[in-house]
Amino acid sequence: MKAALATAYGGPEVIRIAEVPTPTQKSNEVLIRIHASAVNAADWRLRRANPWFVRLVFGPFKPRNPILGVVFAGEVAAVGSAVSKYKQGDRLFGWTSVTRLGAHAEYIALPESGAFTPMPAGMAYTDAAAIPFGFGTAMNFLGKAGMIAGQRVLVYGASGAVGSAAVQLARQLGAEVTGVCSTRNVELVHSLGATQVLDYTKDDLSAHRNGFDVVFETVGKLPFMACVALVKDGGTLILGSDLPADMLKRAFSSKGGKQVKVIAGTVSGTAAHMQHFTSLWEKKLIRPVIDRTFPLERIREAHALAESWHKVGSVVITMP
Ligand SMILES: NC(=O)c1ccc[n+]([C@@H]2O[C@H](COP(=O)([O-])OP(=O)(O)OC[C@H]3O[C@@H](n4cnc5c(N)ncnc54)[C@H](OP(=O)(O)O)[C@@H]3O)[C@@H](O)[C@H]2O)c1
Known part of the structure; x- marks a missing residue:
């Protein structure tokens, strides 16, 4: 072969x-x-x-x-x-x-x-x-975060494989989703179900301090404290792109006086998740x-x- x-x-x-x-x-x-x-x-x-x-x-x-x-x-x-x-x-x-x-x-x-x-x-x-890759990764992390309907979720890197899946799955879980991407992808991220899209080349993210129950940084491009600033006190930060050395560092990093649950690690797909995606796709709820x-x-x-x-x-x- x-x-x-x-x-x-x-x-x-x-x-x-x-x-x-x-x-x-x-x-x-x-x-x-x-x-x-x-x-x-x-x-x-x-x-x-x-x-x-x-x-x-x-x-x-x-x-x-x-x-x-x-x-x-x-x-x-x-x-x-x-x-x-x-x-x-x-x-x-x-x-x-x-x-x-x-x-x-x-x-x-x-x-x-x-x-x-x-x-x-x-x-x-x-x-x-x-x-499998984008949706499987996003589903694992959103599951670990224990996301519930009605929460405000920010997906950073919303046009990538993991990000474009995270926007759609968080929406399906009942979240109000904000996506962050560059200008050329704004329309796409809206079309995936984000109610608000921020353009990281133009918009000031610091205007959204403490604005989100869950922040899912999918691409490892936003500095840790900038991520923490976006999370509400008691909220969750998912660092999908963090490497083991970074994860160790996070345990000792300041969270700016807030309680923030930080989730990272290596995830992979499961057959149950693939069946779930099949059902969502059949209902035209993901693409x-x-x-x-x-x-x-x-x-x-x-x-x-x-x-x-x-x-x-x-x-x-x-x-x-
Ligand atoms: N923990 C795990 O088990 C696990 C599993 C899967 C993946 N990962 C990791 O997750 C990361 C993302 O994977 P992926 O496949 O989703 O990546 P990807 O598809 O390559 O991400 C590309 C996207 O990143 C966006 N981007 C680039 N620079 C950016 C910036 N400065 N700010 C915001 N967005 C930016 C781009 O948007 P623009 O073109 O608009 O800039 C592009 O759409 C990788 O590091 C991968 O190793 C980890």
């Missing part, structure tokens, strides 16, 4: 398309013919070994598993002898896992208990591939945002766009 391999850490140029053996499913696994995947923040961070501790988990000198890709949409090509949930021809979408990776290839074998679920009828593979779609052969361009910090929603790749 064809796969995109990153056999060294570095820029998009380390990726090459190669022929590799097609995996065979074990008894508890499904073999999936992948039709679409996405190049996400996790992929470019692993490829660049950014942050450095990526090397501790994925290999000190080069990636141990050179096929990146944590999300997929595809079709069951074969099932192992013990598989009962799925059959050949089922269309599935979801996560491989942040450690397993492997979705930037034509086939993958995954345990049937994995973080994926059947695709709804009528959903395109490209749309399905654009849902994936796709910046561009590239064929697998042009995956270097997809990586370059994904690490630009200015993609809108997801960057999708399609398999031959």
